[in-house]
Amino acid sequence: MTVLEGGKISGRQFMAVLIVLRAVPLTLVFSLISNANHVQDVWITVIIGAAVTIPFAVLVTKLSLKFPGKTIIEYSQILLGPVIGRLLGLVILWCFLCTSIDITRGLGEAYVIAIMPETPIYAFMIMLAIMSCYAARSGLEVTCRLGEDVFYVLVFVLLLTYMLPYNAMRFENLRPILAWGVSNLVPPIVANLGYYSQFLVIGMLVPYLNKPEDATRYAIYAVLISGVLMALAAVALVAVFGPTANSWTLPLFSLSRMISLGDFFERIEAAVMAAWTLSTAIKLSLLFWAISLTIAQLFNLKAFEHLMYPLGAITVALSLSFFESMVDLEDFLAKAGAMSSILVAGLTLALLYAALGVRTVIRRRKGGSG
Amino acid sequence: MRVRRYMRVWAFLAIVPVVLSVTGCWSRREIEDIGFALSIGVDHAAEEGEIMITVHIAKPFAISTGVTGAVDEKPFWQVSSTGHTVFEAWRNLRQQCPRRPLLHHSRFIVFGEEFARGGIREAIDFFSREGEVRETNTVVVAKGVKASEVVWNEFELERMPAEGALGIMKIAVQELSTTVMVTLNDFLQMLETEGHEATTSRAELVRRPPSEDPRGELKRETISVSGRETGAAAFKGDKLVGWLDKTQTRGLQWVKGKVRSGIIVIEQPEEENKLASIEILRADSTVTPKISNGHPSILIRVGALGNLGEVQEYFDPMESQETWTSMERRMAEVIRHEIEAALDIAKLEFDSDIFGFGAEICRKYPKEWTDLKDKWDEEFPKLDVEIEVEASLRRSGLTRRSMRVVRNEGG
Numbered sequence: 001m002t003v004l005e006g007g008k009i010s011g012r013q014f015m016a017v018l019i020v021l022r023a024v025p026l027t028l029v030f031s032l033i034s035n036a037n038h039v040q041d042v043w044i045t046v047i048i049g050a051a052v053t054i055p056f057a058v059l060v061t062k063l064s065l066k067f068p069g070k071t072i073i074e075y076s077q078i079l080l081g082p083v084i085g086r087l088l089g090l091v092i093l094w095c096f097l098c099t100s101i102d103i104t105r106g107l108g109e110a111y112v113i114a115i116m117p118e119t120p121i122y123a124f125m126i127m128l129a130i131m132s133c134y135a136a137r138s139g140l141e142v143t144c145r146l147g148e149d150v151f152y153v154l155v156f157v158l159l160l161t162y163m164l165p166y167n168a169m170r171f172e173n174l175r176p177i178l179a180w181g182v183s184n185l186v187p188p189i190v191a192n193l194g195y196y197s198q199f200l201v202i203g204m205l206v207p208y209l210n211k212p213e214d215a216t217r218y219a220i221y222a223v224l225i226s227g228v229l230m231a232l233a234a235v236a237l238v239a240v241f242g243p244t245a246n247s248w249t250l251p252l253f254s255l256s257r258m259i260s261l262g263d264f265f266e267r268i269e270a271a272v273m274a275a276w277t278l279s280t281a282i283k284l285s286l287l288f289w290a291i292s293l294t295i296a297q298l299f300n301l302k303a304f305e306h307l308m309y310p311l312g313a314i315t316v317a318l319s320l321s322f323f324e325s326m327v328d329l330e331d332f333l334a335k336a337g338a339m340s341s342i343l344v345a346g347l348t349l350a351l352l353y354a355a356l357g358v359r360t361v362i363r364r365r366k367g368g369s370g
Numbered sequence: 371m372r373v374r375r376y377m378r379v380w381a382f383l384a385i386v387p388v389v390l391s392v393t394g395c396w397s398r399r400e401i402e403d404i405g406f407a408l409s410i411g412v413d414h415a416a417e418e419g420e421i422m423i424t425v426h427i428a429k430p431f432a433i434s435t436g437v438t439g440a441v442d443e444k445p446f447w448q449v450s451s452t453g454h455t456v457f458e459a460w461r462n463l464r465q466q467c468p469r470r471p472l473l474h475h476s477r478f479i480v481f482g483e484e485f486a487r488g489g490i491r492e493a494i495d496f497f498s499r500e501g502e503v504r505e506t507n508t509v510v511v512a513k514g515v516k517a518s519e520v521v522w523n524e525f526e527l528e529r530m531p532a533e534g535a536l537g538i539m540k541i542a543v544q545e546l547s548t549t550v551m552v553t554l555n556d557f558l559q560m561l562e563t564e565g566h567e568a569t570t571s572r573a574e575l576v577r578r579p580p581s582e583d584p585r586g587e588l589k590r591e592t593i594s595v596s597g598r599e600t601g602a603a604a605f606k607g608d609k610l611v612g613w614l615d616k617t618q619t620r621g622l623q624w625v626k627g628k629v630r631s632g633i634i635v636i637e638q639p640e641e642e643n644k645l646a647s648i649e650i651l652r653a654d655s656t657v658t659p660k661i662s663n664g665h666p667s668i669l670i671r672v673g674a675l676g677n678l679g680e681v682q683e684y685f686d687p688m689e690s691q692e693t694w695t696s697m698e699r700r701m702a703e704v705i706r707h708e709i710e711a712a713l714d715i716a717k718l719e720f721d722s723d724i725f726g727f728g729a730e731i732c733r734k735y736p737k738e739w740t741d742l743k744d745k746w747d748e749e750f751p752k753l754d755v756e757i758e759v760e761a762s763l764r765r766s767g768l769t770r771r772s773m774r775v776v777r778n779e780g781g
């Protein structure tokens with residue numbers, strides 16, 4: 001059988017693309033804060049989210065390490081048999097596709113809302129899709145190398161955005177903490193875990209690491225770093241906007257508009273928009289790569305590069321028709337979308353580990369009898 | 371050959387979108403087609419239930435002051451427009467404005483007194499929702515007049531009204547502390563924070579009748595109506611309830627720890643009818659709420675540092691340490707009076723918690739606050755507020771003792 005993807009990525013690139021993967025909704029809509037009733041507690045929900053995600057990421061990685069050189073699509077067929085395994089593969093595929101639809105629409109909406117309300121949204125979405133398809137066609141290595149660079153740019157821009165509005169910050173806005181009961185933490189945690197469940201893509205990446213044994217470590221780093229980036233975002237947003245922090249459609253964009261240093265260093269939203277575009281493009285090309293590889297492995301195709309452009313077209317078309325409006329999109333991201341991806345990720349993992357357990361037991365018995 | 375022909379077709383098809391898109395983006399705006407509105411004022415219109423906005427729009431061709439000297443033309447144009455909502459009024463401006471007006475560079479959002487007394491809720495949403503308006507705009511209420519009159523106040527030292535007003539605002543906040551500078555972001559937060567009522571700066575008209583003495587006039591015109599930023603407007607909910615004068619405003623700023631500088635005038639110790647000025651260097655404050663037996667109380671601690679700036683009678687600090695400390699005491703006393711003045715008007719006249727004491731209680735006692743917040747209107751005027759001021763004088767300027775005036779009566 002021909003090797004579909006021959007690229008190898010380093011541990012740091014693996015970590016970088018995972019962080020970019022998580023940071024994309026953060027740079028656009030920050031569902032954690034827009035769904036919080038009491039914004040003071042959001043940074044706590046980030047910590048809880050990271051605490052739940054680390055075991056998840058470790059489990060996905062460990063599972064992949066048990067099947068060296070095989071993606072989650074391949075070994076689920078080994079574990080669950082060709083029929084159920086393929087069905088599970090289709091569900092995962094659907095999840096990846098949904099995510100790429102969300103973010104394509106999200107970036108388009110962000111552009112239209114923030115700066116160019118008259119421009120038709122598909123203008124941005126098509127450009128984004130072409131860019132991402134082009135990168136994804138060149139293989140995983142290219143996407144991940146690019147992803148590492150984008151990661152540095154992203155961290156730089158985010159830290160700048162968090163720190164520079166310091167003259168508008170009032171840290172007393174962060175109090176009181178946890179004053180309204182734990183039930184208020186649920187919606188932001190759901191939104192957070194919804195995005196983190198996209199870390200299922202680890203199952204596609206681990207076989208292509210040049211040192212797969214590093215995967216666990218870097219997966220944990222990815223959760224921690226993205227957690228820190230989000231916690232800082234929550235703190236900066238609440239310090240600057242106080243109780244109005246959950247009213248903004250594009251919180252980080254609005255935050256960057258507050259930057260005004262000495263009457264000359266202002267209007268640096270362009271940097272935030274660059275961060276949106278770059279990180280969304282990387283995330284999308286990673287997802288396009290994962291989707292095409294999934295399709296190829298599900299249906300035993302010999303190559304997967306040719307799927308990219310049609311896939312891009314489908315994504316743009318679906319993202320235009322999926323959501324009526326920005327409100328619709330945000331509602332989906334925070335509720336139905338988040339819940340369903342948590343469900344898929346959790347069930348996938350449970351199912352695969354159950355199958356693994358059963359297999360081990362059967363093997364042991366066979367070994368015992370034979 | 372066939373292959374090459376196909377390639378050409380493809381290349382042509384690929385070039386078309388590129389060529390179409392290099393002409394500029396869809397939402398492009400040429401600088402020649404734009405009019406930058408620098409302040410926007412909101413009033414009730416003459417028609418019942420309509421809103422009038424007034425903007426002043428920069429005239430770029432009249433701003434340039436090249437080698438040829440100043441341009442005589444007024445560098446801005448003030449224009450009003452009405453509509454049922456702020457957004458409609460803003461769009462209706464296009465009936466009169468030959469260039470597309472934009473709010474990207476606006477500095478001020480001004481509410482007329484009458485409008486603010488009726489509540490600004492119906493007008494404020496536009497400013498946070500519309501992407502053109504920055505949250506760093508300063509919110510101002512015009513005292514006694516419509517916003518339309520204040521928006522284009524001219525100033526002698528700046529050509530643009532908004533730049534002039536912004537200059538005054540910044541300097542007054544830095545060096546006088548007798549006004550507040552409230553950005554749109556601050557204002558929205560104060561409106562939304564429980565137990566913290568909003569305040570904004572207060573803009574007034576200053577009338578300076580033209581001089582009778584046009585001495586040596588070659589070409590000279592004075593601005594007879596100008597602006598002043600002083601004091602503060604106090605809100606309760608979204609409604610303007612009254613004004614703080616300069617003293618009360620500085621009282622408010624002491625409590626909020628926002629006094630930057632300013633002059634405190636005290637009576638000079640050991641002299642009769644002589645005054646001394648103290649320049650405030652910096653100040654800080656802590657507001658500590660306490661709840662005992664269900665009754666809230668507030669402790670305000672203010673620390674202030676000052677320099678002796680001026681005395682009206684001979685003074686040598688080396689002669690008596692006592693005089694120096696007595697000056698510090700008097701400085702603390704003035705600060706206390708200013709705070710009390712602000713407290714009194716807020717409690718007794720406005721019944722509006724412009725200091726954010728309720729918010730402080732909410733931060734420290736969130737559970738108790740849930741019961742307290744519904745009756746905060748009754749509790750706030752009865753609130754026990756303890757004020758501790760610690761003032762210290764640091765330096766006495768370039769002179770240690772004053773210069774003496776020696777009377778030589780005999781000869």
